[in-house]
Amino acid sequence: MKSLQQPILCTVLIDPKLALNLNLSQWDLLIRQARSANLLARLGYLLESAGLLNQLPAKALAHIMSAQVYADRFYIALQWEISCIQEALHSLNTPLVLLKGSAYFMAGNIAAYGRLFSDVDILVPEDKLPRVEDALIKAGWMTNTIDPYDQKYYRQWMHEIPPLRHLKRHTSIDVHHNILPKTTRFYPDANKLLANSVNISNDNIWILAPEDRVLHGAMHLFHEGEFTQGLRDLSDLDLLLKEFSTLANFWEKLLLRSNELQQQIPLFYALRYSHKILQTPIPESVLTASKQCINTTLMDALFLRALLPDHDSCNDKWTGLARNLLFIRSHYLKMPIYLMVPHLIRKTYRRVIGKELH
Amino acid sequence: MKLETLSKKTIVGALKGDGLRFNVGGFNVCLSSSVPAVAEHLLSLYGAFDVLDNAAFIDFYTALEPPSKLRRYFRPQVNFSFDGYFFFKPLPYKQASAMFEWGLNWCIASHSHQYLIIHAAVVERNGQAFIFPGTPGSGKSTLCAALVSRGWRLLSDEMTLLSVNDGCIYPLPRPISLKNRSIDVIQDFAPDTVMGSIVKNTLKGSIGHVRPPDNSVAQYDTPAQAAKLIFPKYDKGSNTVLTSLSKSRALLKVTENCFNYNVLGFKGFNSLSNLINASDCYEFKYSNLEEAVNLFTELAH
Amino acid sequence: MFENNLIALPTAAIIHCRFWDDECVIYNQLTGDVHLIDGMGVEIFRVLSTKAATLIQLLQNINSVFEWDIDFDAESYLDNLIMEYQKLGLVEVTENTSA
DSSP, rough: OOOOOOOOOHHHHHHGGGGOOHHHHHHHHHHHHHHHOHHHHHHHHHHHHTOOOOSOHHHHHHHHHHHHHHHHHHHHHHHHHHHHHHHHHGGGGEEEEEHHHHHHHHOEEEEEEEEOOEEEEEEEOOHHHHHHHHHHHHTTTTEEOOOOHHHHIIIIIIOOOEEEEEEOOEEEEEEEEESSSSOSSOOOOOHHHHHEEESTTTTEEEEEHHHHHHHHHHHHTTTSSTTTTTHHHHHHHHHHHHHHTTTTTTTHHHHHHHTTTOOOHHHHHHHHHHHHOOOOOOOOHHHHOOOOOOOOOOHHHHHHTTSSSSSSOOOOOOOHHHHHHHHHHHHHHHHHHHHHHHHHHHHHHHOOOOOOOO | GGGGGGGGHHHHHHHHOEEEEEEEEEEEEEEOOOOOOHHHHHHHTTTTTTOOOOOOSEEEEEEEESSSGGGGGGOOEEEEETTTTTOOOEEEGGHHHHHHHHHHHHHHHHHHHTEEEEEEEEEEEEEEEEEEOOOTOOOHHHHHHHHHHTTTTTESEEEEEEEETTTOOOOOOOOOEEEEEHHHHOOOOOOOOBOOOOOOEEEEEEEEEEEEEEEEEHTTTOEEEEEEEEEEETTTTTTEEEEEEEHHHHHHHHTTTBBHHHHHTTTHHHHHHHHHHHHHEEEEEOHHHHHHHHHHHHHOO | OTEEEEEEOTTTTTTEEEEETTEEEETTTTTTTTTEEEEEHHHHHHHHHHHOHHHHHHHHHHHTTTTOOTOOHHHHHHHHHHHHHHTTOOOOOEEEEOO
């Protein structure tokens, strides 16, 4: 399979200044790719940080600013939502450990720029789960799922309880007790993640340590079955790695930690593909040290397609197959065959009749 | 180059090929469609709009096509897509032209947060923009079409685009959408009105579109300043009554009539407050269209 | 209840007020809520939008604008209003540390 052309979006994410060379037709393609990848607001922030906004064509700027308005409002709502969650869990005296987007936002990571998402994710010790769920329900959240299969799926096999939705604010919270399902082949020790977490404010907000934040992103993306947010997640990793690479001994800690949590393969993929697709500056020694015994020819053929925006301009005739194979791979990684086959049959049926939840 | 200077064959060819590119107010649209009614709709109502070449920046890539070859013939349907994505369920094939208008409304309302978008008609006379929010039973589109037929400039019949940056109202002079009885009312009131084909049996009943005046279309990039905010209510048999409304209450009422007020947050509140500050606010009850038009024309002096 | 307190708009600058005649509209930036205030409340926010004030200062200001029956307990009424506004997140009440 010949390699795909680099999308304009990736070119500009790598070096925002190159946007100034685009003609109008290329600009509208850039906006469309960014929108389809949920990266339009982030593109805006990166161009703004590079001092380029006042040099953009007016129409391109209008779309970017529209996305930024949406993102700005989103952050205000997120801030409020986090404070409501704090209030709800206040009496439990347990650290409020935020994950993913909420964590990046509270930590002020560059990866928070333009990152839009639907749920707040938190991590709690498994034994505290019932009390946390009770406290949230008392404060106005309720479970979305009523299907007994979904309930069982979540509580028996997954790393999180079914999503809870707030009655008045219509916001959602995902309460995790781990960051991968219980049935995953290499199941990380959540207690290690919690023990290593960092307190970032006086009012009980905690986040994962930098190396764990990267590994969580890697684990999530490279166990994922659907890649509609694939490039966005990869861009998160790119920005996290760029930011944390300035910390003392970061690369060493990252490699050691991946061993400790048995997540060497997701880390290998994360480093490989953020380097290949977004040219993340990673020391050659680190790339070498992260290598695993994997058929990279095959995995490159799949990931170098699936991690691009799901847009006609970025797809080729193999992209559909690549995405389907990775979908099956994701289930193979997260559950043994005897669970996977009936689950996939049920999932496909429910997708066809429009009832899919997860 | 105006759309009406192209032959029907060229337009149909473009729609079936790479897409017909044209300017709609301040937005550049590329439309692909094999549906004949769509070409007819553009020919009768969009003649005064500029056609664009392939080098232009396109804001919205849209398409109107049957979901599958089968659905072109068996219980025929049509789908609206935005940049290849489907956000709506398909509609009956015969409603394709109405679906184009609704689909384009959605594209603009969802991706134009540089504007606070009020669900309101807005027309202009003597440099004064009159805004009519579309509360249920308002008859705003009928009022809008009537005023426009008497020489008022059409800025929009559905979406008032209030710029968050400079507080001006930016035109979107697209075909005016009329429903059910309003179609007959306007045809009686202004027999010269050019209307496209009537689409029947939609969720909103029968829909007809009025061609926007050429000089309103020509002024698509000339913004206007808000002068009056009027909440109309059509009430059969009632007198024509214009009552002052306190600015605070007008502000609360208009926040409930915006497409993207929640998205804009404080920017939206601030923009609306400034609009209210600059405008006289009223409630308006009427049943006689002629009297309504005369009253507003008088008010605009 | 609030005699020894300082009443102010929240320090996070999330409350925005617009005044027209004898009414005012308040926007809470955090929640997106909008409130229509009339009567005594308008004068409260007119003062607070320029500076923090004690209950007594607010009362003096209101007395200069409103007239009421001799047996109307303006102080209690004001006290209750402040409590309502505090519950809605429109004002913050802190200890008055100045003499």
